[in-house]
Amino acid sequence: MQQSPPTRERILDAFQELIIESGERAATLGAVAERAGVSKGGLLYHFGSKEALIDGLMGRLKELVDADIALMRVDPTGPIDYFIRTSVSMEGQFDRCIVAAARLAQGAHPAARDGLRSAQAEWLNVITETVHDPAIARTIMLVGDGIYYNSSMGAGALTAQEMDDLVSTVHRLAATSAP
């Protein structure tokens, strides 16, 4: 029998999805509460302010980033393949959480900005360990950032063919080296 997630998680889910679907502005406490199936008062018992709600989502982000970095390091296809392919999906909790965080970061919420920045720093670390050339590593990071930029703008997902082309293009780039 299916258990409904704890209220706290349902609230964070509702907040995250509302931000993705309709922007930060539409993610009011009332809308989040309704979507999570609680009253405003009930929501404010778990997160005492809107800032606390954002901090809650950033806590979730940090957990997911840590898990992702660990997976990236051990992926059999290598960190670059993993990085590009997982940047693109928008299907999992992780990507959805990142897109929501990106939108909050644009709304000038320092906690969201810092959370994403430290995630970027960790990814760049692993990529630099792999390709050694810092300029190439930074360029690959920019490709990943570009993918998130498009995701967060509601662009459609890449086809499987486009995805394969992109991965192989990035691999050729990684094999290149400055003269």
Place this chain on the structure above:
Amino acid sequence: MQQSPPTRERILDAFQELIIESGERAATLGAVAERAGVSKGGLLYHFGSKEALIDGLMGRLKELVDADIALMRVDPTGPIDYFIRTSVSMEGQFDRCIVAAARLAQGAHPAARDGLRSAQAEWLNVITETVHDPAIARTIMLVGDGIYYNSSMGAGALTAQEMDDLVSTVHRLAATSAP
């Protein structure tokens, strides 16, 4: 003697800068009016609603994009060099307008989303004409998108050295071709 720009332009400037500095949410009609040096009523004479204000900024964006595409086609260093180097600055009206539009697009404003999408389509056209390989062209576009993603997140500007490295890395990528 310095002429102050017409009120309409001052209002658009104020709107744009407020969005960049503090996010869409802080760019209320009152805040925009104050920054532009008019009253709310004065603002609403020129732009009858917040949506009209957004449409006004999108009109400015379209003009700037058209001018940019024209420059990109005739730049002596070539379209790719021009595309990468100008994606990065955040100093000119054009980049600031794009970043503001990107933030509005994330707030689920369809007009902003459409304006940016058509700009991206035009850039991609020119790049594809230059490098011929569509997968490489798309990858270069993603690098440019990544730069804007970082700009709109308030990341610091690249150093001149990082910029040169990036441009040469992208050029090596452009020289690559699928087997």
Place this chain on the structure above:
DNA sequence: GTCTATAGATAGATAGAC
């Protein structure tokens, strides 16, 4: 732990004087 009721602040927009 969750609810209702409500306070207090601020948003977008209108009306009409100048």
Place this chain on the structure above:
DNA sequence: GTCTATCTATCTATAGAC
């Protein structure tokens, strides 16, 4: 073309019952 005054709606947050 610009202003002040004001209306209405909505948002965050608090208080207190259950």
